[in-house]
Amino acid sequence: MVFPKDKVDYSLYLVTDSTMLPEGTTLYSQVEAGLKNGVTLVQLREKDTDTKIFIEEAIAVQKLCKAYDVPLIINDRIDVALAIDADGVHVGQSDMPIPMVRQLLGPDKIVGWSVGKTSEVETLAQWGTDMVDYIGIGMVFPTETKKNPRKSPMGPTGVIDILNALETTQATWCRTVAIGGLHPNNIPRVLYQCVSHNGKRALDGISVVSDIMASDDAGASTKILRGLLDYSKFEYIPLDFSHQENITSKDIKDTLSQVQKNHPLVQHMTNKVHQNFGANVTLALGSSPIMSEVPSEVDELASVPNAALLLNTGSVAPVEALKEAVRAYNERKRPIIFDPVGYSATQTRLTLNNTLLQYGQYTCIKGNSGEILSLAKLNQGKMRGVDAGDDKVDKALLARATRLVAFTYKTIAVCTGEYDFIADGTMSSSYRLGHGVGELSANDIPCVMIEDGPIPLMEKITASGCSLGTAIAALVGGLSPNGIAFNAVVSAVLLYKSAGKLASLNCRGSGSFHVHLIDALDQLFTTNDPSSWTAKVEIV
Ligand SMILES: Cc1nc(C(=O)O)sc1CCOP(=O)(O)O
Numbered sequence: 001m002v003f004p005k006d007k008v009d010y011s012l013y014l015v016t017d018s019t020m021l022p023e024g025t026t027l028y029s030q031v032e033a034g035l036k037n038g039v040t041l042v043q044l045r046e047k048d049t050d051t052k053i054f055i056e057e058a059i060a061v062q063k064l065c066k067a068y069d070v071p072l073i074i075n076d077r078i079d080v081a082l083a084i085d086a087d088g089v090h091v092g093q094s095d096m097p098i099p100m101v102r103q104l105l106g107p108d109k110i111v112g113w114s115v116g117k118t119s120e121v122e123t124l125a126q127w128g129t130d131m132v133d134y135i136g137i138g139m140v141f142p143t144e145t146k147k148n149p150r151k152s153p154m155g156p157t158g159v160i161d162i163l164n165a166l167e168t169t170q171a172t173w174c175r176t177v178a179i180g181g182l183h184p185n186n187i188p189r190v191l192y193q194c195v196s197h198n199g200k201r202a203l204d205g206i207s208v209v210s211d212i213m214a215s216d217d218a219g220a221s222t223k224i225l226r227g228l229l230d231y232s233k234f235e236y237i238p239l240d241f242s243h244q245e246n247i248t249s250k251d252i253k254d255t256l257s258q259v260q261k262n263h264p265l266v267q268h269m270t271n272k273v274h275q276n277f278g279a280n281v282t283l284a285l286g287s288s289p290i291m292s293e294v295p296s297e298v299d300e301l302a303s304v305p306n307a308a309l310l311l312n313t314g315s316v317a318p319v320e321a322l323k324e325a326v327r328a329y330n331e332r333k334r335p336i337i338f339d340p341v342g343y344s345a346t347q348t349r350l351t352l353n354n355t356l357l358q359y360g361q362y363t364c365i366k367g368n369s370g371e372i373l374s375l376a377k378l379n380q381g382k383m384r385g386v387d388a389g390d391d392k393v394d395k396a397l398l399a400r401a402t403r404l405v406a407f408t409y410k411t412i413a414v415c416t417g418e419y420d421f422i423a424d425g426t427m428s429s430s431y432r433l434g435h436g437v438g439e440l441s442a443n444d445i446p447c448v449m450i451e452d453g454p455i456p457l458m459e460k461i462t463a464s465g466c467s468l469g470t471a472i473a474a475l476v477g478g479l480s481p482n483g484i485a486f487n488a489v490v491s492a493v494l495l496y497k498s499a500g501k502l503a504s505l506n507c508r509g510s511g512s513f514h515v516h517l518i519d520a521l522d523q524l525f526t527t528n529d530p531s532s533w534t535a536k537v538e539i540v
Pocket residue numbers: 015114115136137138139140142143144145146179180181182207208209210211
């Protein structure tokens with residue numbers, strides 16, 4: 001009996017584990033509850049079971065799967081798969097080599113491979129269409145289920161690297177599931193973020209072990225997972241992610257009016273140098289600042305109407321406190337603006353920033369050219385300090401880097417400098433499974449450039465870049481429901497740059513520039529007459 005390969009639905013792939021069964025449940029009761037509620041593929045994975053018992057289990061599970069017309073895959077044990085004529089096998093990198101597995105099973109059985117590196121994708125692509133049918137990409141997040149894992153969590157960006165490799169090696173036949181630490185609190189974000197840069201390939205499914213096998217109500221848990229897979233929007237904030245080509249002065253005026261009315265709270269988790277100035281910028285923008293890095297109050301703060309979080313990783317707060325804040329604001333669907341200060345200047349900062357980028361969804365990621373080029377993995381040389389690199393970077397490269405960051409993190413990416421770039425990778429916050437999903441690739445998502453001529457003083461004061469983050473947080477946080485997120489970010493950058501220009505004309509040096517900048521922000525915000533602002537925006 002052969003299950004036709006093109007009929008396999010990889011969307012909800014249950015991998016069993018008999019070592020975590022709650023009281024009163026059995027391997028079979030958990031699998032059946034899963035099959036009843038939307039599991040579409042089952043893998044029997046028993047690491048330390050004697051062959052005789054393994055075969056008994058396999059025959060029983062096979063009967064269950066057949067009743068639901070769901071294929072059964074056997075993990076690792078080719079002999080057991082052959083003995084019961086299973087629909088396929090899944091092997092890891094240290095198990096029997098794939099060509100040998102294929103030789104034993106024949107061309108019609110399903111062969112799955114654990115993949116964690118792009119080099120493994122290159123290998124499977126060389127083997128061609130009749131070797132590997134699907135890959136398990138993992139582990140995405142930390143998990144207790146896999147003992148002595150020889151690899152570290154790769155996060156959604158690691159999954160995207162693998163999807164990109166499948167596209168560049170043209171392994172179009174190969175299907176994909178993500179695995180490792182996947183649960184309802186992170187699956188929508190994984191489905192939303194994990195798309196190849198050419199826009200053509202999303203995941204074909206997700207694979208779980210403990211979310212179902214360790215569940216007291218495996219049926220209910222499966223129903224939740226099924227719902228997330230069949231839904232297609234990741235509504236992580238109550239804003240509108242539509243995107244219109246050119247933003248008018250009226251759009252900007254509307255945005256500021258909303259902020260003036262809603263008086264947002266901007267929580268800062270930021271570096272010491274930025275705190276004071278950031279608080280004053282917040283006040284100048286008709287908003288309330290709170291500088292708090294206390295985990296125990298993040299839930300209360302995130303619950304304040306129109307709250308927004310500015311997370312600037314120059315902050316010395318412990319990473320657990322920062323993660324708590326990301327969790328709280330994501331759970332309450334309030335915006336987070338992320339400023340990965342000195343992104344790859346040191347290993348410490350790289351690790352901290354990548355940990356946070358893996359951990360939550362950001363409405364906006366803002367950095368200077370060095371940080372954005374590093375995030376886009378386009379940085380030529382090593383980044384220096386936390387100032388933007390001095391070497392002249394060409395605009396086309398900056399636009400490309402900003403688009404890549406926006407697309408990869410499904411966020412609004414801002415790259416600051418003499419020319420500011422803002423790219424919208426939010427894709428109207430929708431996602432879908434499978435191949436050929438492409439609407440837009442990373443190269444053709446919307447992007448604008450904002451300029452107002454050089455403002456050298458901006459580089460000569462501290463916290464000028466950091467405080468643009470404050471302005472973005474205030475304007476995004478201050479939107480009414482269904483306000484347009486991209487308009488708020490563009491408005492903040494236009495406002496900030498125009499205020500910088502005005503301040504540089506009125507001040508007598510870097511000392512008074514700070515003061516004049518606050519004055520200018522207060523004045524431009526209060527009068528709210530964007531048609532008089534000097535900074536200009538153009539589509540790139
Ligand atoms: C079976 C397995 N393989 C992984 C890999 O990274 O290849 S992670 C994993 C365990 C996933 O369990 P849970 O859904 O409970 O996190």
